[in-house]
Amino acid sequence: MKMKKIIAGMTAFLLVCGAVPVAEFTGINFGHSLSALAAEAAVVESGVTADGFVYDVHGTKEWDEEIEDYVTLTRDFVAITGYDGNKTNLTVPSKIDGIIVTMIGESAFNGNNRLTAITLPETITSIGDSAFHSCSALVSIDIPDSVTSIDSWAFYDCSSLTKLTLSNSLTSINEFSFANCNKLTSVDIPKNVMVIQDYAFSSCSSITKLTISDNVMTIKESAFEGCSGLTSVVLPSKLTSIAPRCFAGCTGIRKITIPDEVTVIGESAFDGCTSLNNVDFPSSLSVIEGSAFGTCGFTEITIPDTISIINEYAFAKCDNLKKVTIPNSVKKISHRAFGGCPVLKEVIIPANVEVIESCSFGYDYDILGDYAYDSFTIYGYKDTPAELYAKENNFTFIDMNIPQTIIGDINSDGKADIADAVLLQKYLLGAEKLTAEQYEAADLNGDDSVDVFDMVSMRKLIIKK
Numbered sequence: 499m500k501m502k503k504i505i506a507g508m509t510a511f512l513l514v515c516g517a518v519p520v521a522e523f524t525g526i527n528f529g530h531s532l533s534a535l536a537a538e539a540a541v542v543e544s545g546v547t548a549d550g551f552v553y554d555v556h557g558t559k560e561w562d563e564e565i566e567d568y569v570t571l572t573r574d575f576v577a578i579t580g581y582d583g584n585k586t587n588l589t590v591p592s593k594i595d596g597i598i599v600t601m602i603g604e605s606a607f608n609g610n611n612r613l614t615a616i617t618l619p620e621t622i623t624s625i626g627d628s629a630f631h632s633c634s635a636l637v638s639i640d641i642p643d644s645v646t647s648i649d650s651w652a653f654y655d656c657s658s659l660t661k662l663t664l665s666n667s668l669t670s671i672n673e674f675s676f677a678n679c680n681k682l683t684s685v686d687i688p689k690n691v692m693v694i695q696d697y698a699f700s701s702c703s704s705i706t707k708l709t710i711s712d713n714v715m716t717i718k719e720s721a722f723e724g725c726s727g728l729t730s731v732v733l734p735s736k737l738t739s740i741a742p743r744c745f746a747g748c749t750g751i752r753k754i755t756i757p758d759e760v761t762v763i764g765e766s767a768f769d770g771c772t773s774l775n776n777v778d779f780p781s782s783l784s785v786i787e788g789s790a791f792g793t794c795g796f797t798e799i800t801i802p803d804t805i806s807i808i809n810e811y812a813f814a815k816c817d818n819l820k821k822v823t824i825p826n827s828v829k830k831i832s833h834r835a836f837g838g839c840p841v842l843k844e845v846i847i848p849a850n851v852e853v854i855e856s857c858s859f860g861y862d863y864d865i866l867g868d869y870a871y872d873s874f875t876i877y878g879y880k881d882t883p884a885e886l887y888a889k890e891n892n893f894t895f896i897d898m899n900i901p902q903t904i905i906g907d908i909n910s911d912g913k914a915d916i917a918d919a920v921l922l923q924k925y926l927l928g929a930e931k932l933t934a935e936q937y938e939a940a941d942l943n944g945d946d947s948v949d950v951f952d953m954v955s956m957r958k959l960i961i962k963k
Contacts (some may be wrong), residue, residue, distance in 0.1 A: 916961055
C-alpha cells in the first residue's frame with residue numbers, strides 16, 4: 499500500500515512538471531528496484547559439503563523495508579573457508595550447489611597437519627592470506643593457470659612441500675608466500691610475474707635451482723634470504739636494483755652476474771654469502787650500500803669505476819680477501835668498509851680518494867671494538883688522505899711517486915719469476931753482469947751482497963708463488 503502511494507505521488511509530480519525533460523529523471527527507479535542502489539556485496543550463505551569443505555557463498559543483498567530484513571539478490575561465487583574432514587589427499591570441487599568455486603579463503607587450511615596433496619580446480623582465481631599456512635604434511639601443489647593472485651603468507655612454513663608449480667597467470671608473488679618451505683628444491687618463476695615481494699621465498703634452504711623470468715622487474719627485501727642451498731642465480735635483465743638482504747645468507751652461491759640495468763645494490767644484499775667469490779658488475783652501477791658483500795668468499799675484488807663511495811661494512815669480514823682494486827672514481831671509503839679482512843695486508847689508494855674513515859682497512863673488530871692488525875701497508879700519494887690514514891694508524895706508507903724496487907725482479911718486468919732466477923744463476927756463474935738496480939733487486943736477503951744464499955731465497959720466493 500505504501501509503495502502504491504509513493505508511485506501515485508511521483509506520477510502526480512511528473513504531471514505537474516510536464517515541461518521538465520524526462521532525461522532529468524532517468525535516475526528514478528520504481529517498484530522493488532527503488533532500493534537497488536543500497537545493494538551490497540556480502541556472504542549470503544554458509545555451509546559444509548558432504549566431503550567436509552566449509553564454504554561461504556558470496557553475492558549481493560539489500561534491505562527490504564517491508565519485511566525489515568535483508569533479502570538475497572544474487573549468489574555469485576563460492577569461497578572455501580575451511581575443511582572439517584580427515585582426508586590427506588583432497589580435490590576441491592569446482593562448484594557447490596551449482597555455484598562456481600573461485601577462491602580459497604583466508605586461513606582455509608591453516609595448520610592442517612594431515613593434508614599431503616590438494617588438487618585445485620581451474621575455476622579458482624585467488625588464494626587468500628595464510629590459506630595453507632603451516633600445512634606441515636603438504637608435499638606438492640599444482641596451482642592452476644586460472645589463479646591470478648596468491649596472497650601473503652599463503653604457503654608459509656609448509657615444511658614438507660617439495661614440489662611447487664606456479665600459475666602462469668600470476669603477476670606478483672606476495673610477502674612470505676612460500677617462506678620457510680625448507681624442503682622445496684626448485685622454483686620456476688612464471689613469465690608474467692613482474693614483482694617478487696618481501697620475504698617471498700626466504701629460508702627455503704633446500705632450493706638449489708632458481709629460474710627467474712626476464713619479465714621480473716622488482717625483487718624486494720629479503721625475497722630469497724637464507725636460501726642456503728642455492729649455488730647459482732641468473733637475475734632477470736630488467737632489474738634496476740638489488741633490494742636489501744635480497745640474497746643474504748645464501749651460503750652456496752659462488753658467482754653472480756649483476757644485470758646491466760642495475761644502479762643500486764642494497765644494504766646487506768649478499769651479506770653472508772660465504773661461497774661467493776665472483777661478481778660481474780655492470781657499468782650502470784652507482785651505489786653499493788653498506789654490508790652489501792659482508793662475509794663473502796672473495797679472494798680479490800675490483801670495485802667498478804662507476805662507484806664514488808664505498809659504504810660502511812661493504813666488504814667487511816671477508817676472511818679470504820687478499821687483494822682490492824680501488825678505481826679513481828672513488829672519493830670516499832667509509833667506516834669498516836674492509837674491516838675484519840685478516841689476509842688483506844696491503845692496498846693501493848688512488849690520489850682522488852678524499853675521505854678515508856676510521857678502521858676502513860687494517861683492522862678487525864668485535865663487540866668490544868676495533869683492533870689493528872700487526873702490519874698493514876698502504877700504497878698511495880704524499881700529502882693525501884692515504885698518507886694521513888697510514889700515519890694515524892701507524893701503518894707502512896709507500897709513496898707511489900717514488901719508483902719501487904721489487905725484490906727478486908732482476909729483469910725489471912714487474913715480477914719475480916723463473917726468468918729472474920736464470921739471470922741470477924748466470925751472474926753467480928760469471929756469465930752475466932748486473933746493473934746497480936739489478937744488483938739491488940738480486941739481493942733478496944738484504945745483506946748487501948749477491949751470492950748463493952740469494953739464489954736459495956729466490957727459489958723459495960718462486961715456489962711460494
